[in-house]
Amino acid sequence: MMDTQALRKDAARNRDLLISAGRDLFARRGLAATLNDVAHHAGVGVGTAYRRFANKEELIEAIWQQQVDELEAILREAVAAPDPWEGLVQYLEKSLAAQAKDRGMAQMLAGRTWPDHYDQQRDRLAPLVDQVADRARGAGALREDVTGTDLIFLQIALTDISGTVQSGSAPEGRDDADRLYRRYLWIVLDGLRASASAPSKLPVAALTTHETHALLQPRPQG
Amino acid sequence: MMDTQALRKDAARNRDLLISAGRDLFARRGLAATLNDVAHHAGVGVGTAYRRFANKEELIEAIWQQQVDELEAILREAVAAPDPWEGLVQYLEKSLAAQAKDRGMAQMLAGRTWPDHYDQQRDRLAPLVDQVADRARGAGALREDVTGTDLIFLQIALTDISGTVQSGSAPEGRDDADRLYRRYLWIVLDGLRASASAPSKLPVAALTTHETHALLQPRPQG
């Protein structure tokens, strides 16, 4: 049995380097990045990368593992929140923030990757999302006709805004745009409330027409 | 001057064939489809395709033209609607329906294509979208803090749901999923209303956890 422990010290270190370089690169450029790219980014040879991970999927698997852990922590915190509605809001805000910072994570969550990795871990998250929704609904805060799966699709939708904006924005540019999704999250939250109430104050300003058009300019290379 | 009129009859027919084959193929598979693919789909040789359009962009340009016309018609109708709020709703429903049926259109609108085509035509649409928003706001139906650019981003977000769902669903499968975006459109609309009111009746049922997971299964080839 080829245990993790069986790795020589330097090899183990390189494996870690590869995983964190992978996270970083996938976060920035999405899952399209190559295993060769990751190797360079980690400062090791490609050979080393392929010795440790048979292919990109295997690396993604290792990273996905970590990410699901993080999401699970966010969800457990949300479920434990004293106010169920606040729990739901916190969950969406944190989860979306994580995905806005990490394109790779967003792509994995939206099913833009291989089935295997996805299925196994997803079963850990889905029940927790349902719980968040059920609690909020039970408390009379979330409208009756909305379920946990709705939260998933709404996240996918809101995350796409981040993707669109990031791919078009210059690095220096207005970093408010990075948080634009929060504006729409709050509109959606107003739509999710059970009881009619006055519109929330939106946390991010609308973009001007000009800013919008600039952001929709296509990818000048990621 | 190489006029359209200067084309021989068969050549002109082939050009039309290519454009409609392109629309069809881009609609189904997105803008990633090849000019060679389009040629085959049109039943003409690749040579013919490249003789008529120097490259894929040129073909897309021609198609984009038509699509903007259609969107403009939708917008003008919305602006002319007796009830400003109904106009806004109609616009979003029709525009989203069109984009759900046509991946290529959605990608172009979201800026997933080359600048040139985009910029020129966009200027025809943006003011109309603003008008739709302004009218609804002026009538006190749309919340005060929401602008035309918000409608654009919300469309991008909602359209992404269609993309996610389509890429995962089998052709025979539950065609309700194709309209799933409408469910979220209505949640968003509740969030966009100026006056607090009871939640709308959602036009599409939520997916079960099982259905959701099946749809998030990645692309078994488009």
Add this chain to the structure above:
DNA sequence: TTCAAGCGGATATAGATGATCCGCTTCCTC
């Protein structure tokens, strides 16, 4: 000290994509 384990990265393979070329066919004109 020894050598299995690990390393780097040039290099082979494969597949997709973009585009051209040229012998044959079709349309149009006179």
Add this chain to the structure above:
DNA sequence: GAGGAAGCGGATCATCTATATCCGCTTGAA
């Protein structure tokens, strides 16, 4: 209805990119 310009098809070339391997050299640990 004949001649020639315009058009046609699709095999083929040229890139590109991603994936993966191989092998001579280095390093860690028994």
